[in-house]
Amino acid sequence: MAPPAARQPLSVVVLGGGTVGAQVVRLLTEQADDLAARVGARLEVTGVGVRDVTRDRPGIPSALLTDDLQALLDSSPDIVVELMGGIEPARELVLRALKGGASVVTANKALIATEGAALHAAAAEAGVDLSYEAAVAGAIPLLRPLRESLAGDRIRRVLGIVNGTTNYILSQMDATGASFDEALAGAQALGYAEADPTADVDGHDAAAKAAILASLAFHTRVTQDDVDVQGIRQVGADDVLAAREMGFDIKLLAIAERLDEPDGVSVRVHPTLVPRTHPLAGVRDAFNAVFVEAESAGQVMFYGRGAGGRPTASAVLGDVVASARNRVTGSSEPGESSYADLPVLPVGAATTAAFVHLRVRDRPGVLAAVAGVFAEHGASIRSLTQKGEGEAAELLILTHPGRDADLAATVDQLRHLEVVDTVLAAMRVIGEGR
Amino acid sequence: MAPPAARQPLSVVVLGGGTVGAQVVRLLTEQADDLAARVGARLEVTGVGVRDVTRDRPGIPSALLTDDLQALLDSSPDIVVELMGGIEPARELVLRALKGGASVVTANKALIATEGAALHAAAAEAGVDLSYEAAVAGAIPLLRPLRESLAGDRIRRVLGIVNGTTNYILSQMDATGASFDEALAGAQALGYAEADPTADVDGHDAAAKAAILASLAFHTRVTQDDVDVQGIRQVGADDVLAAREMGFDIKLLAIAERLDEPDGVSVRVHPTLVPRTHPLAGVRDAFNAVFVEAESAGQVMFYGRGAGGRPTASAVLGDVVASARNRVTGSSEPGESSYADLPVLPVGAATTAAFVHLRVRDRPGVLAAVAGVFAEHGASIRSLTQKGEGEAAELLILTHPGRDADLAATVDQLRHLEVVDTVLAAMRVIGEGR
Numbered sequence: 131m132a133p134p135a136a137r138q139p140l141s142v143v144v145l146g147g148g149t150v151g152a153q154v155v156r157l158l159t160e161q162a163d164d165l166a167a168r169v170g171a172r173l174e175v176t177g178v179g180v181r182d183v184t185r186d187r188p189g190i191p192s193a194l195l196t197d198d199l200q201a202l203l204d205s206s207p208d209i210v211v212e213l214m215g216g217i218e219p220a221r222e223l224v225l226r227a228l229k230g231g232a233s234v235v236t237a238n239k240a241l242i243a244t245e246g247a248a249l250h251a252a253a254a255e256a257g258v259d260l261s262y263e264a265a266v267a268g269a270i271p272l273l274r275p276l277r278e279s280l281a282g283d284r285i286r287r288v289l290g291i292v293n294g295t296t297n298y299i300l301s302q303m304d305a306t307g308a309s310f311d312e313a314l315a316g317a318q319a320l321g322y323a324e325a326d327p328t329a330d331v332d333g334h335d336a337a338a339k340a341a342i343l344a345s346l347a348f349h350t351r352v353t354q355d356d357v358d359v360q361g362i363r364q365v366g367a368d369d370v371l372a373a374r375e376m377g378f379d380i381k382l383l384a385i386a387e388r389l390d391e392p393d394g395v396s397v398r399v400h401p402t403l404v405p406r407t408h409p410l411a412g413v414r415d416a417f418n419a420v421f422v423e424a425e426s427a428g429q430v431m432f433y434g435r436g437a438g439g440r441p442t443a444s445a446v447l448g449d450v451v452a453s454a455r456n457r458v459t460g461s462s463e464p465g466e467s468s469y470a471d472l473p474v475l476p477v478g479a480a481t482t483a484a485f486v487h488l489r490v491r492d493r494p495g496v497l498a499a500v501a502g503v504f505a506e507h508g509a510s511i512r513s514l515t516q517k518g519e520g521e522a523a524e525l526l527i528l529t530h531p532g533r534d535a536d537l538a539a540t541v542d543q544l545r546h547l548e549v550v551d552t553v554l555a556a557m558r559v560i561g562e563g564r
Numbered sequence: 565m566a567p568p569a570a571r572q573p574l575s576v577v578v579l580g581g582g583t584v585g586a587q588v589v590r591l592l593t594e595q596a597d598d599l600a601a602r603v604g605a606r607l608e609v610t611g612v613g614v615r616d617v618t619r620d621r622p623g624i625p626s627a628l629l630t631d632d633l634q635a636l637l638d639s640s641p642d643i644v645v646e647l648m649g650g651i652e653p654a655r656e657l658v659l660r661a662l663k664g665g666a667s668v669v670t671a672n673k674a675l676i677a678t679e680g681a682a683l684h685a686a687a688a689e690a691g692v693d694l695s696y697e698a699a700v701a702g703a704i705p706l707l708r709p710l711r712e713s714l715a716g717d718r719i720r721r722v723l724g725i726v727n728g729t730t731n732y733i734l735s736q737m738d739a740t741g742a743s744f745d746e747a748l749a750g751a752q753a754l755g756y757a758e759a760d761p762t763a764d765v766d767g768h769d770a771a772a773k774a775a776i777l778a779s780l781a782f783h784t785r786v787t788q789d790d791v792d793v794q795g796i797r798q799v800g801a802d803d804v805l806a807a808r809e810m811g812f813d814i815k816l817l818a819i820a821e822r823l824d825e826p827d828g829v830s831v832r833v834h835p836t837l838v839p840r841t842h843p844l845a846g847v848r849d850a851f852n853a854v855f856v857e858a859e860s861a862g863q864v865m866f867y868g869r870g871a872g873g874r875p876t877a878s879a880v881l882g883d884v885v886a887s888a889r890n891r892v893t894g895s896s897e898p899g900e901s902s903y904a905d906l907p908v909l910p911v912g913a914a915t916t917a918a919f920v921h922l923r924v925r926d927r928p929g930v931l932a933a934v935a936g937v938f939a940e941h942g943a944s945i946r947s948l949t950q951k952g953e954g955e956a957a958e959l960l961i962l963t964h965p966g967r968d969a970d971l972a973a974t975v976d977q978l979r980h981l982e983v984v985d986t987v988l989a990a991m992r993v994i995g996e997g998r
Contacts, residue, residue: 170894269862283878409843429868430705432866438862440860
């Protein structure tokens with residue numbers, strides 16, 4: 131064991147008395163001695179702020195509960211753990227805590243994805259920490275390794291499966307041949323999807339996490355509104371089958387990418403064809419994974435469960451320990467205040483390959499006409515497969531990587547081409563060719 | 565940026581002037597300001613110990629070079645970075661450094677796998693750190709997350725692809741149908757395997773890493789000698805093909821597992837059938853990955869490059885920063901001194917499923933005879949497939965999980981069964997059924 135800590139205890143205030151809050155209080159109490167050895171000072175929970183103090187909250191001693199959040203913040207805590215969720219009043223309370231000199235740990239992805247820059251600025255001005263490991267891919271140690279282990283590196287691209295609900299739905303469609311609606315209903319029955327699944331299936335949850343990942347990876351202010359988002363409602367059972375025949379899985383990816391020409395970052399969320407040989411293809415069901423491409427470290431991937439009370443509490447605790455150690459050293463987390471402020475580029479600026487699935491009229495010249503549209507926009511075809519005959523004739527086309535805007539224009543024109551009956555699918559592809 | 569550090573600089577001594585050493589010196593110099601902000605004190609390289617000071621060492625200022633290692637250690641450095649490799653004189657120098665009050669960072673897996681417990685004890689007694697992130701899966705942030713992020717959790721099992729050479733060879737055999745010898749020759753031609761590949765292909769390198777992972781995961785003294793090792797020389801092209809037909813990849817896994825009955829840990833390295841749907845199956849070529857099963861966090865996987873000068877230096881730097889911060893706080897890394905000291909159990913105590921591949925005499929009653937041997941040892945057959953006829957008749961058998969010793973006894977008896985011509989393969993299986 132390390133020598134006993136001689137320093138004054140550090141006070142920890144928790145805002146929010148739900149499952150995660152109760153777990154955090156429990157862990158801080160149960161592991162008090164270990165944590166003191168690791169931090170160099172004891173950690174003491176001095177209060178848990180809740181709206182309704184009369185409600186029973188298993189695991190939280192009632193003496194700690196208070197609904198006077200103002201008084202909690204006025205008590206000059208060393209660390210404030212925000213677990214309320216939502217933008218207000220979380221934003222105002224976190225800002226007040228930072229300005230009052232407390233370090234803040236939060237699991238609130240919406241707050242960081244919209245107000246991250248302002249909160250980081252407040253933290254930097256006060257010389258305190260703002261950390262949020264639990265906000266992205268809960269159980270997976272991710273943000274700290276991104277900031278610390280890869281701090282001396284230059285990250286080129288981050289590809290994340292960061293929403294368990296959509297990954298579960300796509301995995302089910304792949305495994306069982308189910309339609310999107312069937313797979314969604316199954317996910318809802320099992321509790322993997324909400325009754326209103328909009329935030330998940332339309333990609334908004336993933337977009338918030340993409341904004342956070344992009345901000346960290348590229349030291350640039352990216353908010354949720356900057357993220358180009360496309361969800362998975364349009365992904366059909368046919369697309370999953372066609373992708374599989376070509377050796378791909380369909381995944382909803384959060385992509386944050388450094389572009390050189392034009393200079394900037396591209397941040398987007400969309401269904402993506404991932405080669406079956408890519409490590410992300412092995413990420414099934416409700417699991418999350420974040421794949422990082424960096425200049426020195428090369429390719430690194432972090433994989434695990436994205437949600438759940440105990441894992442989230444464990445991630446929060448890691449942040450509390452790090453912040454506590456910083457208070458003992460008088461240092462603070464580096465980097466967030468020195469933004470590179472790269473422009474966030476429109477999705478069309480990215481380089482990507484595409485998969486285009488067409489129902490066509492089975493007549494002479496159809497291939498030439500379709501290929502001509504690709505050529506017109508400078509989009510290069512890598513493979514073209516014809517399936518079926520007559521009214522069921524279909525074309526499956528994979529392109530080489532090209533400018534996303536050119537591929538979008540190609541698809542747009544195909545929709546109006548006389549020999550094309552329907553554009554069944556048009557999706558982006560990572561992997562081969564890049 | 566954090567406020568400028570007011571503390572005295574911390575002195576760093578590097579032992580070894582190879583590629584990694586030069587990279588570490590370069591990174592410490594180039595990133596001096598950032599590191600000072602992160603640590604709370606500046607880091608100064610005060611000397612680089614080498615055997616031959618006359619040799620040109622690009623990237624290391626010659627004024628720093630010395631062959632008087634004793635004088636370097638007598639200078640009371642704060643941190644000693646050991647990059648010499650091998651057991652002696654590294655062991656003696658590291659021990660002297662720790663006893664002298666320096667924290668030690670090393671990338672030396674052989675040293676930690678054989679002398680880890682003694683060195684940890686010396687570090688604990690002196691109240692300093694001993695860290696070695698670069699010793700296992702170089703570029704992947706792994707050991708620190710195991711110790712810190714999962715510190716409040718209970719790890720059940722660690723499955724690692726920790727040797728890039730063997731993973732490259734097995735991937736090539738799978739992709740091209742090559743034999744072991746052909747794939748090895750290819751790996752040697754590309755520089756992925758040494759001229760003498762023994763340490764890699766016979767599993768000794770993986771065994772050292774398995775010992776380190778087991779020690780950390782279970783807080784128990786496990787040395788390389790405790791690890792049951794089987795390499796990949798016996799894996800044939802036929803086995804790879806047969807495994808693939810059943811939906812498996814063959815991987816050389818380092819396995820560290822907590823057993824309840826009998827109480828203890830099982831630590832082993834052997835070729836293993838991994839279901840194609842398992843995240844480890846997607847780990848191809850020279851990549852490494854470590855898959856952790858923990859009670860709270862569930863399944864977590866870390867993936868990336870296992871070797872290379874720049875990634876290794878980056879991992880070393882992360883340890884230097886952590887140790888430096890601990891010196892500023894007056895704290896030290898927790899846990900290693902408080903060993904649980906669980907017994908390391910013989911490989912037969914583990915529970916595992918098996919794949920058995922037999923060439924049999926094609927005559928009536930052969931299936932009954934073979935099945936009878938499994939039944940006799942209580943080994944339960946999950947699937948049995950017959951291939952070919954006459955002299956080429958083969959049986960492919962997958963068992964349900966059972967006691968490893970029972971499966972070994974089954975295979976042993978099959979070798980002497982009259983209807984069995986040859987036991988072509990007998991390998992352990994993870995995945996379904998567990």
